[in-house]
Amino acid sequence: MSSIVLLVVCLCIGVLLRRVKDFPENTPMVLNQFLIYISLPALALIYIPQISLTNELLIAVSTSWLVLGFALIIIPLLGKWMDWSRGTVGCLLLTAGLGNTSFVGFPVIEALYGAEALKIALMVDQPGSFVAVSTAxxxxxxxxxxxxxxxxxxxxxxxxFPPFITFILALGMNMAGIQAQDIPLEVLERLGATLAPIALTSVGMQLSFSLKKEFIKPLVSGLSYKLLIAPFLLTILFIFILGGSGDIVKVSIMEAAMAPMITGSILAIMYGLNPQLAAQMVGIGVPLSFVTLYGWYKLLEVLA
Structure with a gap:
């Protein structure tokens, strides 16, 4: 629960800091660069060497890639139909197509399914979301x-891209059976722990609820895809087509239903892909996801 409270608090801190004149206008960009060069690589060096891939976890690994794959089909079609700019389409691909499988995902999954389920969530996040944002x-x-x-x-x-370089290094560590321990591990954990608060503070500093009229449809469409359509498609695939059940299926679908990815929004902002919409996708998507996640949790208890 403390992790979820931290998400809300840091978003609010970011909104308040935006009103403090001592912070220059490019503060969010500087914070984003720190995340890309320091925080994300630190997490990769901690977790990727620990991953042990088994056949039964392939569903979890495929989850983030399937969400992004469906988005690459659906969102450009919506963009063409609604005459969105390329920046808006790219923004939605990076936010609605990539899920917040760690900052929101880990505490939610642990609260609902127990600490043992974090192993499944980790497979959704590291070989899935983390690699997807670092490459695709x-x-x-x-x-x-x-x-x-x-x-x-x-x-x-x-x-x-620093996280991709670190991923290759961490993958080599995994194959060699090397893991960070003792002081190096403690240092990496402290650096990695900066990711959620700094990322959410950065998003909060760019958040504005006076959304332009032309952004409303993309926002509603993007959040509808991420919170409803994507997990619905994976429910059909994993349960009704593949016949899956149990915690692996439940956790994978719940992770697919998580709010838009913070790192994806950071990339959209860094590359000028509708920055205001990118901030709104996370700022509104995170609190809204707590409502939709509860609905998915109840539904999956019946289906899987």
Missing amino acids: GIIIACTYSSTALRKRDIARKVLL
């Missing part, structure tokens, strides 16, 4: 950015 997320951001980039330039940005 950068490609999406570059593709929909107003700055034209060659394929070679996009590939370079992916390969030089």
Whole structure:
């Protein structure tokens, strides 16, 4: 519960700090850079070396990729139908297409299914959400950015993206059976712990409830996809088509129903993909998700 309270508190802190003149206008961008270069890599070096992939956990690993895959089909079609700008489409792909499977996901899953279920949530988050935002997320951001980039330039940005570099290093540690311990582990844990509060504070500093009229439909569409449509599609796939059941299916679908990813919104903001909408997707999506998650939890108790 303390983690959930922290989410709300940090969002409110960000909103309040926006009114403090001592903070320069580019403060959120500076905070975002810290997250990308320090906090995310620290978490990768902690958790990825600990992952032990089994066949039964493949459903969990596929969850984030399926949510993003469906988004890559549905959101551009909606954008074409509603005549959204490329920036808006890219923003929604990075926010609605990627879920908050750790900051919101971990405390919610632990509260509902117990500490043992965190192993499943970790598989949704690390090989799923984390790798997706480090690879596909950068490609999406570059593709929909107003700055034209060659394929070679996009590939370079992916390969030089700090979390991706760290992922490769952490994957090598996993294969070699090496894990951070003692003082290095403690240092990484403290650095990684900065991710949620700094990210949410940054989002709060960019949050504005005076949303422009043209942003309402994209916001409603993006949140509808992330909180309702994506978990519905995975429910159909995992339960009714594949015949799955039990905690692996429940936790995977619950993770698919989480609020938009903070890191995805940070990427959208950094690349100029409708920054106001990106902040709103997280700022409104996080508290709203607590309502929809309760509904999914009750439904899954009956179905799976």
